[in-house]
Amino acid sequence: MNIAKIFDILLVDDDEDLTNLLNKQISGSGFRVHIEKDLNSAKSYLNQHIPHAIILDINLGTDLSWSLIPWIREQSHFQTTKIFISSSDMSRGNILKAKALGVDELLAKPLNAAALVQKLKKNLRATEAASYNIPHPPSIECSLYAKHVKINEISLVVVAPVKFSEKTDIKIQSDFLNEIRLNEIKMRTVDQSKPASDGTYNTEVTFRGMTELMAQNIRKIKKK
Amino acid sequence: MKKPIVFTIDDDVDFNNFLKLTLKPLDLDLKICTTVDQFTALMRSSTPDLCIIDLNLDIAMGAGYKLIQAIRLTKGHDIPIIVISRRNSTKDISLALEVGANDALTKPLDPPLLISKIKQHLQLEGKKNELTFYSISEVKQECHLSFHLHLNQISEYGITLSSPHLISKGTLINLKSSALKEILNMDEISLMVDETSFNTDLKLFYAFCEFDATKPEISLQARQWILRQPV
Numbered sequence: 001m002n003i004a005k006i007f008d009i010l011l012v013d014d015d016e017d018l019t020n021l022l023n024k025q026i027s028g029s030g031f032r033v034h035i036e037k038d039l040n041s042a043k044s045y046l047n048q049h050i051p052h053a054i055i056l057d058i059n060l061g062t063d064l065s066w067s068l069i070p071w072i073r074e075q076s077h078f079q080t081t082k083i084f085i086s087s088s089d090m091s092r093g094n095i096l097k098a099k100a101l102g103v104d105e106l107l108a109k110p111l112n113a114a115a116l117v118q119k120l121k122k123n124l125r126a127t128e129a130a131s132y133n134i135p136h137p138p139s140i141e142c143s144l145y146a147k148h149v150k151i152n153e154i155s156l157v158v159v160a161p162v163k164f165s166e167k168t169d170i171k172i173q174s175d176f177l178n179e180i181r182l183n184e185i186k187m188r189t190v191d192q193s194k195p196a197s198d199g200t201y202n203t204e205v206t207f208r209g210m211t212e213l214m215a216q217n218i219r220k221i222k223k224k
Numbered sequence: 225m226k227k228p229i230v231f232t233i234d235d236d237v238d239f240n241n242f243l244k245l246t247l248k249p250l251d252l253d254l255k256i257c258t259t260v261d262q263f264t265a266l267m268r269s270s271t272p273d274l275c276i277i278d279l280n281l282d283i284a285m286g287a288g289y290k291l292i293q294a295i296r297l298t299k300g301h302d303i304p305i306i307v308i309s310r311r312n313s314t315k316d317i318s319l320a321l322e323v324g325a326n327d328a329l330t331k332p333l334d335p336p337l338l339i340s341k342i343k344q345h346l347q348l349e350g351k352k353n354e355l356t357f358y359s360i361s362e363v364k365q366e367c368h369l370s371f372h373l374h375l376n377q378i379s380e381y382g383i384t385l386s387s388p389h390l391i392s393k394g395t396l397i398n399l400k401s402s403a404l405k406e407i408l409n410m411d412e413i414s415l416m417v418d419e420t421s422f423n424t425d426l427k428l429f430y431a432f433c434e435f436d437a438t439k440p441e442i443s444l445q446a447r448q449w450i451l452r453q454p455v
Contacts (some may be wrong), residue, residue, distance in 0.1 A: 174367035
């Protein structure tokens with residue numbers, strides 16, 4: 001199981017002084033904080049992002065923050081998102097309402113950063129990192145830095161941090177190959193790569209489709 | 225030891241004589257055909273170790289390509305096919321490789337080049353590559369090497385790639401794919417290979433590449449995509 005390492009927190013509160021202070025105090029302790037000031041902007045943010053936890057001021061001006069909670073809970077992709085609500089009213093009515101809506105923590109205002117971090121860590125401790133095994137793994141082009149060290153009319157030798165285990169079609173691009181008009185030629189690795197040094201490997205790469213002009217360009221390289 | 229069997233087809237008599245002379249030192253069992261009928265009859269009765277096919281047979285346009293396709297259909301992909309074409313005809317060569325040829329050379333053929341290519345494809349013992357290597361000046365050695373892998377898993381902290389080839393830990397790789405556009409809303413991304421492992425049953429290497437922690441938007445985008453996938 002892969003445990004999540006850095007948590008994204010959405011803080012919904014219109015008290016700028018409070019949110020700036022909390023942001024400073026809890027960011028960097030394994031948390032990344034994003035702040036929204038009202039319900040509508042919080043909803044816009046949540047339409048694009050899925051934070052690990054939401055800290056919601058239940059008394060946002062004249063907005064009714066309670067309505068956001070069922071909106072969140074109805075969407076299956078938020079099922080692992082923790083919801084904390086903050087309020088200066090810790091009446092029994094509020095506590096019962098919070099529990100009924102599936103809120104994870106009810107925090108008394110004024111918020112204390114240390115207490116908040118502790119609550120976040122407690123609730124998020126065993127959160128698995130979201131992951132997805134792609135059912136039909138798509139092909140992806142990978143390119144990396146290498147060095148081509150020698151060349152003849154049918155192949156070249158490249159030193160790279162990749163060990164080819166079987167014949168593979170590859171592409172090599174460089175200013176040098178461009179100069180000798182070989183940038184477009186098809187290439188294939190010949191044998192298994194052999195260790196060079198420090199995690200790099202020597203691979204012989206054959207040219208497929210050598211023209212007379214290309215061969216002449218290679219022969220112009222005098223240095224042996 | 226059995227001699228390697230090589231079938232060739234070219235309607236140019238002079239070229240066929242040149243081929244016989246040039247390839248004599250390799251001690252091959254060389255069967256030279258001048259017509260498509262001869263060649264196909266030979267292919268029906270036996271299987272060569274290598275074929276050399278002229279792309280510009282007089283009989284019909286594209287006869288050479290059709291022969292390549294027929295060999296691949298009936299005999300599979302194990303027989304190396306070298307095509308011979310006119311001078312500097314890169315389009316012909318590209319098409320030949322696309323339809324199944326392994327390699328191509330242009331006329332007039334250079335004997336050492338031809339011999340080296342045949343030895344390479346037949347994996348003949350001894351020094352396969354007889355041609356002298358020329359050193360490339362150090363200031364011109366830098367290049368970029370590209371190949372394909374598969375994207376197996378994505379997590380909110382990184383991606384896992386699979387390949388028959390090992391990429392060393394700590395290597396910076398640049399990845400490009402339409403799948404990346406869909407998942408991360410990026411055409412390409414540069415990542416470091418953080419961990420590698422090997423699956424002995426599948427004979428595949430897995431490379432885990434972590435997202436740049438200084439770019440939280442990537443993790444957020446990945447998480448967003450993952451949690452919206454069907455369970």
